Amino acid sequence: MNISRPTAALALLTATLAAAIPAQAAEQSGSAPISAYTLVAPRSTAASGLVVRAVMPAGAACPEVEVARQRNGNVRFERVAMRERTAPTTTYPAFSSILVCSAHLPVDVIGASVAGRPVPAALPAVVDEVAMVSDTGCRIASFEVQDCSSPDAWPLAAISQAIADDEPDVALVVGDFYYREAACPPTAQAMCGSSPPPVTGLPFTDSAYGWIADVLLPMAPLLSSVPLVMVRGNHEACNRGGNGYFLLLDPRDGTEDACAPVPGDTGLVAAATVPTGTYAIDLAVAPGRTLRLAVVDSAGGSDTRVTSFTSLQRPAYQRAADLTRSRPGRESWLLTHRPVYGYVTTQFAVPDAPFNPWTSADQTASSEGLLGSFEMVLSSHIHIAQAVRLPGLPSQLVLGNGGTQLDPAIGYPLPGTPPTAGYPVPDWAWVAPRFGYAIATPQADAGAWRISMRDPAGEQFARCGLRDASLYCVDAT
């Protein structure tokens, strides 16, 4: 955490804030939020770079956000109206049990709460701890069921609490939130018997109850403690969890309909999964030093082949390159769910895939020649922790170990082939097939970071250094 951040003082202020507006709290006492959290948003959405979301039970009214603003040494208490983010009518009834409310946080906010519940109110003036966690949901699919009832087999709640205990300044979650894509099989009731099944008759698999089970409840400690940069994964494709993602977690206004089902010949069909616009988030790291995050939507495309999807995907990477042009004091990371160059275990290799064992061929091809401005690429998608170095290119960090069923523990020899034509062969990689998250801390030199890999109990199991766009990791001894 930033040691200059007055956490205790803010907590006190938030309590004061709640007490200062008792009528409002009482008014809302019958309809407490199911969840309330703060998303980091592009400045084109909110001047402060932050939006607050409240997930309410259906039938409630949107609450107000109570904020304390400090300007010229004076603290002023205000209320900010929240507006409904309306689920598309063609998703009915999957999201009819909740009301999602959103508000832009004003600038100069030093404390905020929703119906008496504190929410993260600001990014600190200097960010010095960045949490990273991804691929978090509990897998319930026709081909595999994870034991969602076991905190060891699905440790997301512990990971979420461990991150909250670390008190980072911001968290980056780069996709694959939603894994409850099938009804719990009769033979697996002990593992997932309480899991909400997909709503029948709809061309997608997510629902409000599924998002509550997979995200809002287990991630509650994280959601309530730190502003979140959210990135869409392929599990948030429009025929999977995309509708809930855009309703709940995409920070931009007007994206609720991005995955709305559309009429087909015999009923509703899922919307096409196409990349939404790339945007940038700036984090102040030190005076005169900014970390720019370019957020690319890589929910679509093929993992194993270069396809025509690249013509849809490449503009997203082109925009990322444009947004991160070299500028004094700026360093940049690319955030994209599918790795640009990450590789899977040989046990998962698809026999006739031309780029085995590399994954996400469409992303690799789409971004070719567009990565020169980045110090690092942060992705998930492969359910392990992995770092890969390609000569002359930014290192790839994969953190797909946030709770979803891990990939096999063996079978990761350094590939002797390039990820696609046009790329070099890797010269180094590190793999850790174990659950956890990471905390990145900036070092004195521009572009230099230390990255601590931690297990669900918060214990460091490996440490990495990033310098000159090159990652190096070693297991903790």
Ligand SMILES: [Fe+2]
């Ligand atoms: Fe995944």
Ligand SMILES: [Fe+2]
């Ligand atoms: Fe994925």
